[in-house]
Amino acid sequence: MDYLGLLNDNSSKIFSRSKKIRDFIEKIVDEHSFVETDVFMSGSDSLEEAPGEGVVTGFASIKDFPICIIAQNIDVLGGSVGKAHAQKILKCINRCIETATPLISIIDSNGARLGEGLGVLEGYSEIIAAATQLKNYAPHIAVIKGNAIGLMGMYAVSADFLFFGKNSVLSANPPLTLSNSATFSPQGILGKEPYLKNSLLSGMTYEKPEEIAHGISKLLHYLWDSVIESDDDPNRTADILNTVANSQNLLEALADKDRTIEMFSEYTEDIKTYFATINSIPVGLMITNSKRLNEKSIRKATAFVDMLDRYGLPLVSLVDSQGLESNLEKEQQGLITTAYELMASVSTSEIPKIAVITEYAIGYAYSALCSKATGFDYVLAFANAKAAPISSDAAASIIYGMELGKKGDPVEVRQELAERYRKNEMNPFVSAKEGYIDNIIEPALLRPYVASGLMMLLRRG
Amino acid sequence: MNMLLALKIGQIAEIGSLTSLIGMGMTFLVFFILLGFMAGLQKTTEKKSKKAPIIQNQQEPKENDEINNSSLVAAITAAISMILSEEKPQKAKANFVVKSIKRINCGG
Numbered sequence: 001m002d003y004l005g006l007l008n009d010n011s012s013k014i015f016s017r018s019k020k021i022r023d024f025i026e027k028i029v030d031e032h033s034f035v036e037t038d039v040f041m042s043g044s045d046s047l048e049e050a051p052g053e054g055v056v057t058g059f060a061s062i063k064d065f066p067i068c069i070i071a072q073n074i075d076v077l078g079g080s081v082g083k084a085h086a087q088k089i090l091k092c093i094n095r096c097i098e099t100a101t102p103l104i105s106i107i108d109s110n111g112a113r114l115g116e117g118l119g120v121l122e123g124y125s126e127i128i129a130a131a132t133q134l135k136n137y138a139p140h141i142a143v144i145k146g147n148a149i150g151l152m153g154m155y156a157v158s159a160d161f162l163f164f165g166k167n168s169v170l171s172a173n174p175p176l177t178l179s180n181s182a183t184f185s186p187q188g189i190l191g192k193e194p195y196l197k198n199s200l201l202s203g204m205t206y207e208k209p210e211e212i213a214h215g216i217s218k219l220l221h222y223l224w225d226s227v228i229e230s231d232d233d234p235n236r237t238a239d240i241l242n243t244v245a246n247s248q249n250l251l252e253a254l255a256d257k258d259r260t261i262e263m264f265s266e267y268t269e270d271i272k273t274y275f276a277t278i279n280s281i282p283v284g285l286m287i288t289n290s291k292r293l294n295e296k297s298i299r300k301a302t303a304f305v306d307m308l309d310r311y312g313l314p315l316v317s318l319v320d321s322q323g324l325e326s327n328l329e330k331e332q333q334g335l336i337t338t339a340y341e342l343m344a345s346v347s348t349s350e351i352p353k354i355a356v357i358t359e360y361a362i363g364y365a366y367s368a369l370c371s372k373a374t375g376f377d378y379v380l381a382f383a384n385a386k387a388a389p390i391s392s393d394a395a396a397s398i399i400y401g402m403e404l405g406k407k408g409d410p411v412e413v414r415q416e417l418a419e420r421y422r423k424n425e426m427n428p429f430v431s432a433k434e435g436y437i438d439n440i441i442e443p444a445l446l447r448p449y450v451a452s453g454l455m456m457l458l459r460r461g
Numbered sequence: 462m463n464m465l466l467a468l469k470i471g472q473i474a475e476i477g478s479l480t481s482l483i484g485m486g487m488t489f490l491v492f493f494i495l496l497g498f499m500a501g502l503q504k505t506t507e508k509k510s511k512k513a514p515i516i517q518n519q520q521e522p523k524e525n526d527e528i529n530n531s532s533l534v535a536a537i538t539a540a541i542s543m544i545l546s547e548e549k550p551q552k553a554k555a556n557f558v559v560k561s562i563k564r565i566n567c568g569g
Contacts, residue, residue, distance in 0.1 A: 227562060234559035237552060280562045444553035451559045 017051040021073045027209035029060035043084030050077055053085045057092040063217035068096045071106035078110030086123025093130040102139045107156050108146035124151035131158040139223045144168040162203030163212050164192040196266040200303040222275040222282045223311045230256035234279035234451040241443035245358050247272050247287045250318050254447050270297035273304040279451040284308035287318040292325040295338050302342045309349035317355045321365035343368045347375045352457035357381040362391050378453045382443045386426035395421040
């Protein structure tokens with residue numbers, strides 16, 4: 001028997017139906033690095049019925065990072081998911097778990113092979129469960145090339161980062177069930193824009209497959225490398241912080257030059273979250289960008305801390321916040337549980353954590369984002385920082401309430417009392433005296449202090 | 462030319478001598494005028510130079526004035542330094558040095 005001839009015949013039958021998706025893969029991975037696996041895995045006896053089961057799997061490298069890859073093939077049964085299709089994906093995910101190899105999932109599926117009954121749903125459930133488990137072992141990056149609908153969409157959002165094709169659709173329900181209009185077009189309505197704005201997904205749009213390769217390698221550097229070499233001097237100072245310490249100045253002063261990726265950028269601007277390097281060490285950098293912490297900023301912070309914890313990235317938290325927002329509607333919607341979840345995530349995470357109070361750290365903001373008791377290993381405060389259980393205005397009413405009724409202009413008396421609280425209770429020297437703050441620093445020296453602190457904490461990572 | 466040819470040699474010599482004398486006279490006259498002008502100029506300068514010591518004495522700075530000027534210069538220098546120091550504050554510097562990381566040794 002001509003085994004080699006048989007191999008060539010069978011291979012070419014399958015490859016002829018997966019040429020487009022294999023070309024797409026070749027544009028993402030390093031040249032000639034892709035090795036396809038499970039080419040002949042099938043749920044039917046005939047190779048022609050569903051060649052390759054509508055999904056291409058294998059391993060390769062992207063900018064020298066070894067990766068495993070799953071790519072749904074729209075040219076075979078519309079990339080629909082059947083039992084064998086799901087088993088092929090599952091096998092690849094399990095390989096990633098066993099070898100701690102990053103997974104790239106290219107998603108383009110028109111739905112499920114309903115004729116296969118409940119077995120299809122079992123298949124979906126297995127791959128979603130495995131993808132969730134993978135989060136503890138290796139990064140997962142999904143590329144939504146076309147449709148990611150229903151359970152396949154849920155598999156996609158289990159990834160750490162998403163790349164969206166120009167006309168991709170991400171939807172929990174079949175788009176046709178969402179509108180009565182016969183001309184309804186889900187492209188542009190369901191996908192990147194609404195999901196990135198309203199849910200905690202991190203993603204970007206790509207025009208060409210080559211952009212995906214660049215983006216993936218950049219992400220893998222942060223998530224997977226212990227050092228990303230930078231020439232930026234760790235002793236670099238930023239005198240501007242002595243006068244203006246806004247989030248942009250803080251980021252530029254602290255992070256190595258050209259070494260940041262913003263995460264969850266479209267969800268809310270009230271807190272900024274970045275992958276960055278400081279003295280070549282990859283870290284997660286979180287900077288408050290609003291005087292009050294609200295539900296969205298707390299959710300974003302929680303998701304970010306959880307992500308850092310999964311990949312062992314140190315957290316650097318820069319805090320200027322006067323505490324929780326005061327809003328009855330939000331209270332009734334469960335703000336308190338959201339607020340607790342952040343504190344729980346910070347306190348249970350095992351990553352090194354550094355906090356810097358850049359101006360205010362009042363009440364909940366202090367407890368959740370910079371308290372040593374919550375889990376911060378090293379706490380710094382700018383010399384002009386103000387840390388206290390309540391704001392100075394509230395203190396004037398609550399703590400010095402008795403004095404408010406005394407003679408004099410009530411407005412002036414209130415101002416005097418607030419000033420007294422600021423001077424006597426809020427200054428960082430009071431906190432440092434108790435040991436709650438490790439160092440009070442000149443703002444300009446933020447980078448050297450944080451860089452040295454990171455080196456001290458590295459062995460914990 | 463025709464006229465000169467018509468004159469006798471004696472007459473030509475007479476005219477030549479006369480022209481020479483007039484020319485010399487003119488030259489000396491101009492010379493003396495110039496000498497007179499120079500002498501006048503010198504006198505004026507001498508007069509001015511005679512008055513100069515008096516003026517010099519009046520304007521000569523006293524020791525106190527010198528001190529005042531030095532103080533003024535010092536004050537201006539100090540003011541400029543202060544302005545410059547306000548524009549370019551002394552760069553912040555930590556009292557420790559962080560080494561650049563090239564690799565992480567997590568130990569064993």
